[in-house]
Amino acid sequence: xxxxxxxxxxxxxxxxxxxxxxxxxxxxxxxxxxxxxxxxxxxxxxxxxxxxxxxxxxxxxxxxxxxxxxxxxxxxxxxxxxxxxxxxxxxxxxxxxxxxxxxxxxxxxxxxxxxxxxxxxxxxxxxxxxxxxxxxxxxxxxxxxxxxxxxxxxxxxxxxxxxxxxxxxxxxxxxxxxxxxxxxxxxxxxxxxxxxxxxxxxxxxxxxxxxxxxxxxxxxxxxxx
Amino acid sequence: xxxxxxxxxxxxxxxxxxxxxxxxxxxxxxxxxxxxxxxxxxxxxxxxxxxxxxxxxxxxxxxxxxxxxxxxxxxxxxxxxxxxxxxxxxxxxxxxxxxxxxxxxxxxxxxxxxxxxxxxxxxxxxxxxxxxxxxxxxxxxxxxxxxxxxxxxxxxxxxxxxxxxxxxxxxxxxxxxxxxxxxxxxxxxxxxxxxxxxxxxxxxxxxxxxxxxxxxxxxxxxxxxxxxxxxxxxxxxxxxxxxxxxxxxxxxxx
Amino acid sequence: xxxxxxxxxxxxxxxxxxxxxxxxxxxxxxxxxxxxxxxxxxxxxxxxxxxxxxxxxxxxxxxxxxxxxxxxxxxxxxxxxxxxxxxxxxxxxxxxxxxxxxxxxxxxxxxxxxxxxxxxxxxxxxxxxxxxxxxxxxxxxxxxxxxxxxxxxxxxxxxxxxxxxxxxxxxxxxxxxxxxxxxxxxxxxxxxxxxxxxxxxxxxxxxxxxxxxxxxxxxxxxxxxxxxxxxxxxxxxxxxxxxxxxxxxxxxxxx
Numbered sequence: 127x128x129x130x131x132x133x134x135x136x137x138x139x140x141x142x143x144x145x146x147x148x149x150x151x152x153x154x155x156x157x158x159x160x161x162x163x164x165x166x167x168x169x170x171x172x173x174x175x176x177x178x179x180x181x182x183x184x185x186x187x188x189x190x191x192x193x194x195x196x197x198x199x200x201x202x203x204x205x206x207x208x209x210x211x212x213x214x215x216x217x218x219x220x221x222x223x224x225x226x227x228x229x230x231x232x233x234x235x236x237x238x239x240x241x242x243x244x245x246x247x248x249x250x251x252x253x254x255x256x257x258x259x260x261x262x263x264x265x266x267x268x269x270x271x272x273x274x275x276x277x278x279x280x281x282x283x284x285x286x287x288x289x290x291x292x293x294x295x296x297x298x299x300x301x302x303x304x305x306x307x308x309x310x311x312x313x314x315x316x317x318x319x320x321x322x323x324x325x326x327x328x329x330x331x332x333x334x335x336x337x338x339x340x341x342x343x344x345x346x347x348x349x350x351x
Numbered sequence: 352x353x354x355x356x357x358x359x360x361x362x363x364x365x366x367x368x369x370x371x372x373x374x375x376x377x378x379x380x381x382x383x384x385x386x387x388x389x390x391x392x393x394x395x396x397x398x399x400x401x402x403x404x405x406x407x408x409x410x411x412x413x414x415x416x417x418x419x420x421x422x423x424x425x426x427x428x429x430x431x432x433x434x435x436x437x438x439x440x441x442x443x444x445x446x447x448x449x450x451x452x453x454x455x456x457x458x459x460x461x462x463x464x465x466x467x468x469x470x471x472x473x474x475x476x477x478x479x480x481x482x483x484x485x486x487x488x489x490x491x492x493x494x495x496x497x498x499x500x501x502x503x504x505x506x507x508x509x510x511x512x513x514x515x516x517x518x519x520x521x522x523x524x525x526x527x528x529x530x531x532x533x534x535x536x537x538x539x540x541x542x543x544x545x546x547x548x549x550x551x552x553x554x555x556x557x558x559x560x561x562x563x564x565x566x567x568x569x570x571x572x573x574x575x576x577x578x579x580x581x582x583x584x585x586x587x588x589x590x591x592x593x594x595x596x597x598x599x600x601x602x603x604x605x
Numbered sequence: 606x607x608x609x610x611x612x613x614x615x616x617x618x619x620x621x622x623x624x625x626x627x628x629x630x631x632x633x634x635x636x637x638x639x640x641x642x643x644x645x646x647x648x649x650x651x652x653x654x655x656x657x658x659x660x661x662x663x664x665x666x667x668x669x670x671x672x673x674x675x676x677x678x679x680x681x682x683x684x685x686x687x688x689x690x691x692x693x694x695x696x697x698x699x700x701x702x703x704x705x706x707x708x709x710x711x712x713x714x715x716x717x718x719x720x721x722x723x724x725x726x727x728x729x730x731x732x733x734x735x736x737x738x739x740x741x742x743x744x745x746x747x748x749x750x751x752x753x754x755x756x757x758x759x760x761x762x763x764x765x766x767x768x769x770x771x772x773x774x775x776x777x778x779x780x781x782x783x784x785x786x787x788x789x790x791x792x793x794x795x796x797x798x799x800x801x802x803x804x805x806x807x808x809x810x811x812x813x814x815x816x817x818x819x820x821x822x823x824x825x826x827x828x829x830x831x832x833x834x835x836x837x838x839x840x841x842x843x844x845x846x847x848x849x850x851x852x853x854x855x856x857x858x859x860x
Contacts, residue, residue: 134838136753137716138761138797153760162718162760164753164837179841180645181756182663184722194353210663210725236354249674250724268359275756331841388735389653391688401641405734407688430696432684434659434730436642441682443697484687484696486732488657489640 134179135161141174151176165275166331179331183209183274183304185252189243190261192269192306193254195233201226203233205241208271208304211250215241219255238264240300240308267298267310270320272327274305279330280323287326287336294343295319318346352552360553364541370549376590378545383500383602385508393509393524397501400547401491403435406483406501408509410524412472412516413480423470423478427456429485429498436490450574451494454532455485455502457570458561462530464503469525472518479511481524492547495559495572499532503603529603530569531595534559535587537579542587544594558584560591564599615771615783622783623652627776630766630825635747635836637754643730645755649747651766652780653737655689658747660755663725671726676719678726681710683744685733705741712745712765712794712803718758727757738784742766745794745803750833762833763802765794766825768818770810775817777825791818795826 135141141152142159151163152175161167165178185191185207193205193213205213215233217226224232233239240262244255256262272280280301281288292299297311297319309319322339329335363370373379379400388394393408415422429452433439444452459465470479483505485498509524536546536554543550551557555577561570568588573579620626631652640646643659666672683706687694698706710729717727729751731744742765749763769779771787784790789808795801801819810818 134841136762136834136837137759139834151758155760160760162758163756165756166841178756180754182644182722210665210722212665236352236357238353238355248723264355267355269353269355388655388688390690390735390737394688403640405686407686409688409693411693428687428696430686432730432732433661433682433728434640434643434657434732437661437664441698482687482693484693486686486688486734488732489642491641 133167134165135167135176136164137161139167141167141176147172147174149173149175151178178275180273181275183207185209185211185213185243185246185304187243187245189303191241191243191304192264192300192302192308193239193241193304195235195237195239197235198229198233201229203229205239205254207241207243207252207254208274208302208306209252211246211252213241213243213252213254215239215254215256219244219253219257221257221259221261233263238269238308240264240302264308267308268316268320270307270309270323272305272307272323274303276327276330277301277303277305279335280307280326282336287339290336290340291319291322291343294340294347295322314350318343318350321346352549356549357553360549361539364539364543367541369543371547373545375541376544376594378594378598379547381500381598381602383504385504391505392512393505393507395501395504395508397497397504399493399497399500399545401489402493402497403487403489404494404497404501405486405488406498406505407486408502408505408524409482409484410509410511411480411482412477412518415471415475415478419467420475421471421478422467423465424480425456425460425465425467425483426480427452427459427483427485427502429455429487431487431490431494435487439487439490450572451498452485454495454559454561454570454572455483455498457572458499458530458532459483459502459506461569462528462561462563464506464526464528464530466525466527481506481509490548492549492551493534493545495534496532496545499530499561500598500602503529503531507603529564529599530561531598531603532559532561532570533591533594533598535591536575537577537583537587542583542590544590558587560588560595562592562595566592566596615776615787616774621776621780623780627774628821628824630778630828631780633829633832635750635832637750637836637840643751643755645751645753645757647747647750647754649743649750651739651743651746652778653735654733654740654743655735656740656743656747657732657734658744658751659730660727660748660751660757661730662727662755663722663757664728666724666726672724673719675723677717677722677724679710679714679717679719679729680726681706681713681729681731681748683709683731683733683741685736685740689733689736705744708803708805709741709745709748713748713752713763715800715802716760716763716796717752718760721758727752727755738779738781739767739792742792742794746829746833750837753837761796761798762830763794763796764826764830764833765792765803766822766829767792768822768825770808770814770818775814775821777821789814789818791815791822793819793822793826795823797827797830799823 794803
């Protein structure tokens with residue numbers, strides 16, 4: 127099993143002879159565990175799993191995402207959530223009551239918002255909500271897009287990476303699980319934040335990344351001052 | 352496009368900046384490779400930043416048009432294949448693809464780059480037909496300039512396959528001029544050359560200027576639903592001539 | 606022309622006209638992630654074939670009536686550039702390219718986990734930039750790598766190549782002349798486990814020759830598989846995962 131640990135695998139690679147160890151990103155055939163994805167195989171809590179290197183965001187209830195209004199239909203906003211599936215935000219899912227004829231005053235086509243996935247049914251109908259004080263419309267700041275598969279790395283162990291970025295850059299940073307990152311702060315700080323985020327995306331699976339990013343920020347900030 | 356992104360691009364322009372750090376009149380890196388397609392009589396792969404375009408030239412004998420019995424024929428086609436962009440759909444060329452092909456064609460034709468009379472084999476019966484096929488591989492903006500550059504580069508390295516048709520020995524296609532297209536978009540008060548896809552989608556107006564080796568203009572195309580001032584046109588033409596000269600000297604000098 | 610000579614032999618001093626043994630593939634080159642806009646992409650050279658494959662998706666299906674409620678649909682469009690063949694080809698699909706698209710899609714569908722993405726589509730686009738016999742097999746090889754590059758869940762990669770019969774002998778991966786003037790052509794595609802997902806045959810073969818041809822093509826597929834796999838693995842071989850399990854739960858938590 128260790129043999130496969132920290133290895134790049136392709137779909138169909140044999141991972142284990144014990145079907146009980148089949149974790150995420152794997153499948154079992156003839157009592158053996160194989161990879162379902164192109165990714166990094168790793169062992170975690172007696173399971174072998176494969177962390178994908180690419181792929182689309184598939185919404186799950188409870189996810190918080192950054193969405194862009196695509197259309198307004200009857201009492202719903204149709205929201206692009208950077209996924210094969212569009213989200214529906216019903217007029218009743220706002221923190222305050224509004225009328226149907228006011229919908230485009232509140233959120234118009236092209237507006238960006240921080241939204242939570244409320245429910246996803248078996249036909250992939252995605253219901254969204256903004257009924258939470260931590261959610262809302264994003265009018266300032268900038269949005270970066272990275273592969274959703276790199277989101278965990280951007281956040282880091284226990285939030286170590288993202289908290290470091292926020293602190294070093296004096297920026298408000300919100301990481302949507304759909305790979306859209308909202309950054310707000312001073313112009314220069316936002317520029318550097320977005321550049322840093324893209325580096326993290328590119329080097330997501332390299333060791334010592336947090337330290338290298340620290341060094342990078344130090345050098346960049348010195349050059350600036 | 353999200354408003355937040357549009358606002359950012361406008362905000363940058365006001366500061367005199369672009370998202371990728373280029374100056375307003377600066378092109379992305381250009382990489383040009385010719386002769387990659389052995390089955391074509393001439394070919395060129397153009398990389399303009401991340402935009403990639405393959406142009407193939409095929410030369411075959413055929414009948415002349417009845418009103419120009421002693422002239423060869425140029426036929427230009429562009430395929431915006433769905434491999435190249437999530438917004439391209441399978442099917443015959445739409446108006447965007449046809450416009451692209453026609454502007455590329457205009458540069459080659461109006462510059463007189465190809466001496467059509469030299470392509471006559473038997474007056475009224477047989478002439479060389481030059482097919483210029485533009486195949487878009489990756490649309491990251493400014494297909495017009497990439498395609499035009501690919502077309503002239505492919506023509507300049509093309510061979511007339513005479514031997515294959517029993518018409519003597521193969522010879523290099525004679526190319527007499529080197530048209531280069533340069534494109535700018537206008538948004539806010541800024542004029543931005545070699546736009547990427549984001550810049551193309553926020554700008555209402557795009558102007559392509561094709562210039563010849565002696566610095567004269569041999570083709571233009573305004574596209575997009577917006578308007579443009581005459582002053583802006585002349586400013587674009589001025590810079591277009593400079594950029595075209597640089598591109599010609601760097602990539603197309605024989 | 607060389608092919609017109611009736612006495613032409615496809616072998617000279619025991620090797621083929623391009624110097625290959627009968628069980629040898631043409632040189633192969635594969636590059637992954639060559640396109641910026643596509644979700645996954647792959648460029649492949651197989652002898653003189655030059656193909657490029659792009660994968661978009663899973664994404665929304667247009668037109669909507671094509672949606673399947675319980676699974677993703679897979680579309681495959683094989684297209685030849687006008688300049689890819691000796692005589693310029695009219696742009697756009699024809700009966701041949703439609704057939705190739707269908708069998709190529711069906712060569713890949715058995716391994717794609719379509720149930721993971723109901724109501725969506727996985728679009729595969731293959732452009733042939735230069736053709737020299739075997740474009741459909743090169744296209745399938747490139748498409749399979751592009752699917753992996755796009756992060757599409759699959760049971761395995763798919764590898765594809767043909768065997769042919771020339772001068773009474775079974776040969777691997779026929780080139781243009783062998784394909785045009787040979788006696789038979791058998792393109793196949795298969796999983797690394799040996800399940801065959803594409804099989805076509807044209808020409809004439811005895812039952813015994815068919816068996817030898819399929820065996821030979823399978824051996825070719827196994828070699829191609831090793832190259833496909835190596836290209837994908839090497840792309841990230843410098844990387845080591847730092848697993849952030851707690852981080853997954855944390856995404857989206859804070860403002």
